[in-house]
Amino acid sequence: MSAPAAVPHTRRAGQLQRYTFAERIMHWLTGLTYLYCLSTGLAFYSPHLFWLAYTLGGGPTSRFWHPIVAIVFVMGTIWMHFLWGRDMAITDVDKRWFDHMQAYITNDEDQTPLSERFNAGQKLYYWLMIYGALFLLVSGIFLWLPEYIPRQAAWVHGVMILLHEAAALVTIGGFIVHIYMSVFMVPRSMTAITTGFVSRAWAWTHHRLWYLRVTGDAPPKQ
Secondary structure, three states: OOOOOOOOOOOOOOEEEOOOHHHHHHHHHHHHHHHHHHHHHHHHHOHHHOHHHHHOOOHHHHHHHHHHHHHHHHHHHHHHHHHHHHHHOOOHHHHHHHHOHHHHHOOOOOOOOOOOOOOHHHHHHHHHHHHHHHHHHHHHHHHHOHHHOOHHHOHHHHHHHHHHHHHHHHHHHHHHHHHHHHHHHOOOHHHHHHHOEEEHHHHHHHOHHHHHHHHOOOOOOO
């Protein structure tokens, strides 16, 4: 197993740099392009949600930009794998975290296992989006260019529709959980991915192994 990627270092008094500028750009690029594809995709999925297309410029405009923005999303996902792939390997630390996931969900800090730079839940979401993007890309190409499917293989189109919808629904579920955890369950996570910095106390509470590896310090004063 490869070693974890190099981690950011302290740049401000009392704070740690959690995300580099490139990581923040990558995160917001993938997040916003996914959100656009999610909105336009839902508009095409159900007539009851077609109003989403109107808010994004209308049906033809959404139909034109959906696959193009999707390609940008996939490119952002590849960039994400380049930046974070080594940090996302599942380790014994993560297996212990999975065994005590209920403690994390209920915010029981005393029973929640220690975490590295990314905890096991974040890694699970990462791999869900990596493989989800792959399935969305493959199936999306067939739906984007149906004229290239031979008549004798028309059944492929139906299979690709089901694959595209399944991959979309799985990633939507993961995306909703990700937003909920970031905004409500782990306060100041959005600040971290916006400014790039977290307090030492935040790092100690939520990613203690990462904190110790980066600083080598004793616990910060609360």
